[in-house]
Amino acid sequence: MEKAKVSAFQMFVLIVLFEMGSAILLGLGSQAKQDAWIAILFGLGGGVIVFFIYYRLYMYYPDLPLTSYLQKIVGKWPGRFIGFLYIVYFMYQASRILRDFGELLATTIYNNTPLFVINTLMIVTIIYAMHKGFEVLARVGEIFFGIIYLTAILGMLLIVFSGLIHLENLKPILENGLKPVIKTFLRETITFPYGEMIVFTMVLPFFNDKKKVKIVCLGGMILAGINITITTIVNIAVLGVGLFHRATFPLLSTVGRIQIADFIERLDVLFMLYLIIAGFFKIAIYFYAAVAGAADIFQIKNQRKLGFPIGLIVLFGSITIASNIAEFIQEGSMIVPFYLSWPFQIIIPFILLIIAFLRNRKKKTSPA
Amino acid sequence: MKKWVKVILLIGLSVPILTACWNQKELTDLAFVMALGIDKGEDDLYHVSFQLVNPGNVSSGQNGGGQGLPIAVYKSTGRTMTEAARNATKKVSRRLYYAHTNVVVISEEVARERTQFLNLLDSFARDPEFRTTTEILIARGASAEEIVTTLTILDKLPVSKITKEIKSTEAMLGENFSITIDDLIDGIVGSGKEPVLNGYQLIGMKEEANKAVNLQKTTTDAFLAADGLAVFKDGALIDWIESKKSRGVLWVLDKAKSTSITLKWKGKKNALVFAPIRSKTKVSTILKHGKPVINIKIENEGWLSEANTAIDLIDPKTIGKIEKLTEKAIKKEVQISVKEAKRLKCDIFGFGDVVHKENPDLWKKLERDWNNYFADLEVNVKVDSYLRREGVRTNPFWSDINK
Numbered sequence: 001m002e003k004a005k006v007s008a009f010q011m012f013v014l015i016v017l018f019e020m021g022s023a024i025l026l027g028l029g030s031q032a033k034q035d036a037w038i039a040i041l042f043g044l045g046g047g048v049i050v051f052f053i054y055y056r057l058y059m060y061y062p063d064l065p066l067t068s069y070l071q072k073i074v075g076k077w078p079g080r081f082i083g084f085l086y087i088v089y090f091m092y093q094a095s096r097i098l099r100d101f102g103e104l105l106a107t108t109i110y111n112n113t114p115l116f117v118i119n120t121l122m123i124v125t126i127i128y129a130m131h132k133g134f135e136v137l138a139r140v141g142e143i144f145f146g147i148i149y150l151t152a153i154l155g156m157l158l159i160v161f162s163g164l165i166h167l168e169n170l171k172p173i174l175e176n177g178l179k180p181v182i183k184t185f186l187r188e189t190i191t192f193p194y195g196e197m198i199v200f201t202m203v204l205p206f207f208n209d210k211k212k213v214k215i216v217c218l219g220g221m222i223l224a225g226i227n228i229t230i231t232t233i234v235n236i237a238v239l240g241v242g243l244f245h246r247a248t249f250p251l252l253s254t255v256g257r258i259q260i261a262d263f264i265e266r267l268d269v270l271f272m273l274y275l276i277i278a279g280f281f282k283i284a285i286y287f288y289a290a291v292a293g294a295a296d297i298f299q300i301k302n303q304r305k306l307g308f309p310i311g312l313i314v315l316f317g318s319i320t321i322a323s324n325i326a327e328f329i330q331e332g333s334m335i336v337p338f339y340l341s342w343p344f345q346i347i348i349p350f351i352l353l354i355i356a357f358l359r360n361r362k363k364k365t366s367p368a
Numbered sequence: 369m370k371k372w373v374k375v376i377l378l379i380g381l382s383v384p385i386l387t388a389c390w391n392q393k394e395l396t397d398l399a400f401v402m403a404l405g406i407d408k409g410e411d412d413l414y415h416v417s418f419q420l421v422n423p424g425n426v427s428s429g430q431n432g433g434g435q436g437l438p439i440a441v442y443k444s445t446g447r448t449m450t451e452a453a454r455n456a457t458k459k460v461s462r463r464l465y466y467a468h469t470n471v472v473v474i475s476e477e478v479a480r481e482r483t484q485f486l487n488l489l490d491s492f493a494r495d496p497e498f499r500t501t502t503e504i505l506i507a508r509g510a511s512a513e514e515i516v517t518t519l520t521i522l523d524k525l526p527v528s529k530i531t532k533e534i535k536s537t538e539a540m541l542g543e544n545f546s547i548t549i550d551d552l553i554d555g556i557v558g559s560g561k562e563p564v565l566n567g568y569q570l571i572g573m574k575e576e577a578n579k580a581v582n583l584q585k586t587t588t589d590a591f592l593a594a595d596g597l598a599v600f601k602d603g604a605l606i607d608w609i610e611s612k613k614s615r616g617v618l619w620v621l622d623k624a625k626s627t628s629i630t631l632k633w634k635g636k637k638n639a640l641v642f643a644p645i646r647s648k649t650k651v652s653t654i655l656k657h658g659k660p661v662i663n664i665k666i667e668n669e670g671w672l673s674e675a676n677t678a679i680d681l682i683d684p685k686t687i688g689k690i691e692k693l694t695e696k697a698i699k700k701e702v703q704i705s706v707k708e709a710k711r712l713k714c715d716i717f718g719f720g721d722v723v724h725k726e727n728p729d730l731w732k733k734l735e736r737d738w739n740n741y742f743a744d745l746e747v748n749v750k751v752d753s754y755l756r757r758e759g760v761r762t763n764p765f766w767s768d769i770n771k
Contacts, residue, residue: 172727
């Protein structure tokens, strides 16, 4: 495993960037119509509970990443097998987000550029970042965090001053009762983006201040959750429920509405800036987790060597997982939550926690 | 030595990537489409007029613009918008570029036919190049082509005349207001609010409108003017609300900012003019005997811009009376518009949305037949006007000459 040390603030920044990532771009929770923001808040609540599973596991093995303590908990070979599944999962997720990102650029500004080219450029940058190690990624995060916040605040101010916000669009609250909200919460918002904190089990050992892990992670999740909720509320308030539901990228449509004094308009570039930065971090972190996990399981000393092969798999994966955007979205909303997110983010960690709890209790109750 | 090779190789490799010119478009290869005019031909095709800007002739400043016309209009036909746009490339040497399209003019004929009209809209909403802030207009008493080909005198670009004009009417008169494609589609989709669009007329000698000679006179032979609101129901134009009756629509939709309200004073007509400077409208609903009742509350403040009669403006009681008169006048305007909309059985005010937001359960029952229900809806209007200032005179000179 790489020897890296990451400070509390850097970790916080990475979590915020990661969690906001693509969740802000897509119409998260749009199944719940105007109550999408409630579903997102529910998701945050659920995500915090799920995070405590990861946190307990971390407390048992503070110096090991997920793939290593898997082997301790369920035994060497079964642990390796599950760890391998996790690596595939991380790679798949990295591919999905890479596709998301490329698809967005291809539909909005790079209409004639092949998806493959856009994705290649991104993955090459990410492989390079991986090559430089996790510390570098964290430091880059610090710089971009500021930029993202500046663009976000600027964008928000412009939207407010354009007089675009019509909060009455949020009404009626809970029109069809809690059912659609809960459904959206279980299907979507708990696993995406909050459940994705599972990736951080791979990098938590880098944390230099063990005591602060809980507060930093929760703080990052909550800040990201609030940002996503505010963005969703703004999207609905600006676009109205119908358009929020219909738009492929609601935030892009919202930003496109900005029009002040006849010259501050067409600010899609703010959105693109955010998109590229956040996309980069989200893919990079998933990618890093896959590489670190593979190095750990296959006991490869220099994990940098794995950058190119895994990068290539992620790149080709991003092109081949779906042949068109409809298939891609269908896959993301029907298959991923039930067959990937729930098992990998919630069920397996929960079982692990129970086994770890029993094992560790045994140790305590029967001292040698 | 080896390091140098690497560095040079790296720089060499990044050159083709960093130029970012995969599908670069030179400015001189683009034709900026400023406005689109869509007509219906006898062949059931869309006849689309593309108003392109002629950049050299628009630039202002020390050197002045060129001698030619600021715009050029090309026409093409097609079964769909995309087909028409692609067919146009046979006639235009440059690539049509839609990112700066500010106005789409649709002829009344097209707007009256549901499928023809609706078939247009998705192409505007879906194309990433097209901006959703684009204004949509209905050509009234003229073809869309005529509107798009008309030259204008103050603003070199006819499009900026149209968009600025709509904004200034919205701000100063309140009979037309800015309506974008998104608003239109939202209105068509939702059952609680029907959309309206601005009508646009070509007044004067139509055949002169597209000639440069038209611009040599101070009173141009033909000019563009906003006129009326087109009312849509079930995705097709059904009727017009005339300018006189349309102000009430803007009051209800909370779009009215300023306007002029002419009042009668002690038997004298056109005696006083009240000019609001800001206004706020709130629409709410309550249940009365199980039926929804709409309450419109309009609050505005303004100043007295004319007093053409002997009147004691120093007396606060007079001010109170003027306020009462204004309230009555505005209330009447709103009632006229509401009556007009009820006649058309078309809820252009979004009362349905208000009921939906306030009382979702009731809305579910009424939703299907809302427009008919709307025709018998009880609508109460309450206006609060405040006359704050009287300009730079106290009593008008009329008070002195009649002595």
